[in-house]
Amino acid sequence: MAKASQAAAPAVEKISLLRVLGPAHVWALGVGIVLVGEYMGWNFGVGKGGAYAALIACWFAGLLYTCVAMIDSEVTSTVAAAGGQFTQAKHIVGPLMAFNVGLYLVFAYTMLEAGNAITIGFLVDTVANMAGHSGIDQRPFIILSIMFLAWLNYRGVLATLNFNLVITAIAFIAVILLFFGVAPWSADSPLKHADLMAGDAALPYGWIGVVAAMHFGLWYYLGIEGTTQAAEEVRSPARALPFGTMAGIITLLIAATLTWYVCAGLMPWEYLGQAGVPLFDAGRLSGSTTLMVLLGIGTLFSTLASANGCINDASRAWFGMGRDHYLPAWFGAVHPKFRTPYRSIIFLVPVALVFALGAPLDQVITFSILSGLLEYTFMPINVILFRKKWPLDTIKRGYVHPFHPLPALVLLALCAVTYFAVFLGYGTQLIAMVGFYIVVSLWFHFWRYRFVKRGDQFTMPWPRPRGY
Amino acid sequence: MAKYVPPKQSKLGQIFDVIVLLVLIIGALRLPLLLGMAGGSKVSAPVADPTWETLKQSPAMVEKWNALGITDPASVNEMITARYDYWAFSTLELLVMIVVVIGYFVLVVRFSNVEYKEVIAEKFGDRK
Structure with missing residues (x-):
C-alpha cells in the first residue's frame, strides 16, 4: 500500500503511516468508540418504544452488527488499507460510492464525537449541580475535550490507542461492577423490573414502538466497523482485524444487555427515555457512592475514548479521500515527524465543534446513526458485488464469511426496518440528510471527479473483475 | 484506453x-x-393539577423518582405525558422517503458504475 500511495501522491506525501498496532488495539479502537453507546444515547430507544422495545431493538441491532462484522471482516481482510470501507468501495463498486462512503464515515464519527463532547459537558453540569454549583457553562468543557483529543491524535496513533485501551477497559469494567453491585440475585436488590415495567409501561406504544426503537438500537454498537480504519497501521491486518472486530462485537453484546438490565430495573421508562447520562444515574440509584463515582468516571472515560477513536477514524477517512484527490490533495499529507494525517485531524475539529456547541444530543446522535445506516446499506451491495466480481477461487481472502448471501440479505432487511424506525418521529431529518448526500454526489460526479486519476485508483494486486 | x-x-x-x-x-x-x-415529533399532553396517581405512577416508580431527586410531580408532568404519535404520518410521506432513499442508492450505484468502467479499462486495458 505504501507503494501505491506514493505512486498516487505528490512528494510531500511520501511518508507512510506506521504499522505498530496489534489485535488489542483493534479491539480498543472498535469498543472504545462504541462503548459510550452504553453510557448514553441507547436509552432514547426506551423513549421511542419503552424498555422492552429497547431490549428487543438491542438484540436485533446486535444481529445487524453481527452481519456487518462478518461481511466487513471478509472484505477488510482482503482490502487492508487506510480508509477502510472507503477503499473497499473504490475497488468494488466505484468512485462515487467510495466518495459517499468516505462521507458516511466522516459524518458518523464526527457527529458521534460531537455527541460525546455534549455528554462530557452534561456530566460536568450534573456533577456540579450535585455539588451545589448550578448553572455552570458547559461550553469550555466541550471545547477543551475536543481540542485535547485532537492534539493527542495529532501526536501519534500508538499513544492515542494505548490511551484508548486503558480508559475503555476501565469503562467496561465499571459496567460489570455495576451489575454485581446491584446484586440482581439478592432480595435487597434495588432492581424493580416487575414494578417498573408493568401495565402500560411494558410496551407503551405497542409493537410499533419496538420497530421505532430500532432507530436508537443501532447506538449500542454504532462505530464498531471503524476497526478497519486502522488497516494500514496494523502489523497483521488479515489476522488482527477480524479477531479484534469479532471480540469487540461480543464485548458490546455483553455490555449492552447488562446496561439495559440494570437501567430498566432502576428507572421509570419516562425518565430513562430522555436521560443524558443513564449509567451514571443508575450508579446514583444503586445506593453506593463508590458505584456512583465509578460510573461517573466510566461515563467520562467512555466519552473520551469514543471521541478519541472518532477523531482517529474520521481523519483517516478524510485523509484517504484527500490522498486520492476525491478531496483537495492538501488533506492527503502525513506529518513528517508524528506520521499522522494531521491536516485532516485539524480540519475536522471546527466541524465537530459547530455541532457540539449548537445542537441537541438526540439530533446529533440521529445524524450519526443516519450516516451509519447509509453505510450499512452499502455493505450488502459491496459484498454481493465483491463475490460476483471476484469469486472465492480468484483472490485469497484472510477470512471468508459463511452462508453468503444470507448475512447480506438479513442486513439489508434490518436496514429497511431501521429506515422506517427513523422515519417514525425523525422523518424530516432523514430526508434532509439523504438530500445532502444527493447534492454532494452530483457535485462530485459532475465537478470534483475531473481531478481524479482513473486507473491509478485501483491499487490492489487483483485480477480484472468479472464482467468488466 | x-x-x-x-x-x-x-x-x-x-x-x-x-x-x-x-x-x-x-x-x-x-x-x-x-x-x-x-428532532423527534414528541408532543406533551400535561394533566391539570398533576399528582403521581394522575400521572399513572406506581409506588415503586414514585420511589425511584424520589431517589432521582424529583419529588414534585408537576416538575415532570410534561416529561411523563409526552408521546410520539406514530400513526400520524401520511402514506405520501412514507412513499417520499422510500423513493428518496432508493433513488439515492440507484443514482450512486449507476454513476459509480460509469466511473468504474473507465477505471478498469485504464488499469487493465480495453477488453479484446
Missing part, C-alpha cells in the same frame, strides 16, 4: 472546493436544525 491526465487544480481552486464542502456540510446539516425540521 488512453491514460486520463487530470487537470492540476490550483491552490485557489482547492480552497474554493473546501469552502463549498464546508458550506454543504454545515448548511445542509444545520439547516434542518435551524428550521426546526429535525
Whole structure:
C-alpha cells in the first residue's frame, strides 16, 4: 500500500503511516468508540418504544452488527488499507460510492464525537449541580475535550490507542461492577423490573414502538466497523482485524444487555427515555457512592475514548479521500515527524465543534446513526458485488464469511426496518440528510471527479473483475 | 484506453472546493436544525393539577423518582405525558422517503458504475 500511495501522491506525501498496532488495539479502537453507546444515547430507544422495545431493538441491532462484522471482516481482510470501507468501495463498486462512503464515515464519527463532547459537558453540569454549583457553562468543557483529543491524535496513533485501551477497559469494567453491585440475585436488590415495567409501561406504544426503537438500537454498537480504519497501521491486518472486530462485537453484546438490565430495573421508562447520562444515574440509584463515582468516571472515560477513536477514524477517512484527490490533495499529507494525517485531524475539529456547541444530543446522535445506516446499506451491495466480481477461487481472502448471501440479505432487511424506525418521529431529518448526500454526489460526479486519476485508483494486486 | 491526465487544480481552486464542502456540510446539516425540521415529533399532553396517581405512577416508580431527586410531580408532568404519535404520518410521506432513499442508492450505484468502467479499462486495458 505504501507503494501505491506514493505512486498516487505528490512528494510531500511520501511518508507512510506506521504499522505498530496489534489485535488489542483493534479491539480498543472498535469498543472504545462504541462503548459510550452504553453510557448514553441507547436509552432514547426506551423513549421511542419503552424498555422492552429497547431490549428487543438491542438484540436485533446486535444481529445487524453481527452481519456487518462478518461481511466487513471478509472484505477488510482482503482490502487492508487506510480508509477502510472507503477503499473497499473504490475497488468494488466505484468512485462515487467510495466518495459517499468516505462521507458516511466522516459524518458518523464526527457527529458521534460531537455527541460525546455534549455528554462530557452534561456530566460536568450534573456533577456540579450535585455539588451545589448550578448553572455552570458547559461550553469550555466541550471545547477543551475536543481540542485535547485532537492534539493527542495529532501526536501519534500508538499513544492515542494505548490511551484508548486503558480508559475503555476501565469503562467496561465499571459496567460489570455495576451489575454485581446491584446484586440482581439478592432480595435487597434495588432492581424493580416487575414494578417498573408493568401495565402500560411494558410496551407503551405497542409493537410499533419496538420497530421505532430500532432507530436508537443501532447506538449500542454504532462505530464498531471503524476497526478497519486502522488497516494500514496494523502489523497483521488479515489476522488482527477480524479477531479484534469479532471480540469487540461480543464485548458490546455483553455490555449492552447488562446496561439495559440494570437501567430498566432502576428507572421509570419516562425518565430513562430522555436521560443524558443513564449509567451514571443508575450508579446514583444503586445506593453506593463508590458505584456512583465509578460510573461517573466510566461515563467520562467512555466519552473520551469514543471521541478519541472518532477523531482517529474520521481523519483517516478524510485523509484517504484527500490522498486520492476525491478531496483537495492538501488533506492527503502525513506529518513528517508524528506520521499522522494531521491536516485532516485539524480540519475536522471546527466541524465537530459547530455541532457540539449548537445542537441537541438526540439530533446529533440521529445524524450519526443516519450516516451509519447509509453505510450499512452499502455493505450488502459491496459484498454481493465483491463475490460476483471476484469469486472465492480468484483472490485469497484472510477470512471468508459463511452462508453468503444470507448475512447480506438479513442486513439489508434490518436496514429497511431501521429506515422506517427513523422515519417514525425523525422523518424530516432523514430526508434532509439523504438530500445532502444527493447534492454532494452530483457535485462530485459532475465537478470534483475531473481531478481524479482513473486507473491509478485501483491499487490492489487483483485480477480484472468479472464482467468488466 | 488512453491514460486520463487530470487537470492540476490550483491552490485557489482547492480552497474554493473546501469552502463549498464546508458550506454543504454545515448548511445542509444545520439547516434542518435551524428550521426546526429535525428532532423527534414528541408532543406533551400535561394533566391539570398533576399528582403521581394522575400521572399513572406506581409506588415503586414514585420511589425511584424520589431517589432521582424529583419529588414534585408537576416538575415532570410534561416529561411523563409526552408521546410520539406514530400513526400520524401520511402514506405520501412514507412513499417520499422510500423513493428518496432508493433513488439515492440507484443514482450512486449507476454513476459509480460509469466511473468504474473507465477505471478498469485504464488499469487493465480495453477488453479484446
